[in-house]
């Protein structure tokens with residue numbers, strides 16, 4: 573029997589590409605640039621399996637492009653770039669890579685919290701520009717984290733891992749907003765306070781970190797009203813999805829000093845970064861580095877591969893989302 577045809581839309585770490593190629597007839601996107609909507613639609617008719625990433629928009633029109641694809645094995649945990657409903661309607665299974673990028677993403681959330689609160693980006697820019705005039709008691713004072721409240725919007729795997737680092741490592745108090753209360757053991761471990769109301773959580777937090785999925789339900793969740801509910805000295809951290817934040821409203825709040833600062837790893841239309849943020853000193857901007865470690869990107873490939881193998885062998889898919 574012919575080996576299933578698999579399209580990997582971006583280059584993966586070599587070791588996992590090799591493992592995939594050993595078992596399947598794989599096409600790698602040699603140019604490693606995002607495929608166009610037309611190329612993705614055409615792929616629906618040419619391949620059995622697509623392995624896309626967050627840089628591919630697999631919308632309903634792409635899914636209508638052909639009838640051959642039976643599995644979309646996403647390389648990443650978030651899948652708001654895939655029209656899961658349209659896939660399901662065509663009997664196409666969709667899988668993701670949960671768990672393996674939790675620690676790396678929580679590390680980046682902490683990186684952003686520390687960089688924003690300790691003004692590390694501002695300091696580095698000043699030094700590189702040759703503008704550092706030397707030590708003085710009031711130079712670039714930031715905010716300490718100990719005993720400050722970290723408010724997590726969403727308390728799944730990555731939210732909890734971020735809370736653990738902040739609480740055990742930096743002495744922060746933990747509060748969270750979620751659809752339901754967390755496991756009592758986790759709540760006890762972290763002394764985590766549950767807020768069923770987002771506005772109340774925002775008003776109680778010194779640092780707000782976003783950990784909800786992207787997509788329609790959370791689009792612009794953090795807009796003018798939410799930013800107005802935050803404490804004037806608070807920081808906003810986003811490692812989840814850019815669309816959760818209204819960036820024009822955020823830029824205005826940062827410019828007017830209504831919040832102290834922000835740290836962002838994700839943007840609504842990557843790789844574009846909202847222009848109004850680029851000139852602001854009190855925002856740290858990273859280029860979607862959440863899962864960017866060699867170990868994690870390899871583990872993500874292995875996880876996607878496990879789903880492709882299960883599909884090929886007619887086994888239940890370990891990480892099916894639709």
Ligand code: 8YV
Nearest residue numbers: 625626647648649650862863
């Ligand atoms: C991934 C992410 O690197 O997994 C996710 O949802 O946001 C990232 O950290 C990216 O999605 C790769 O597809």
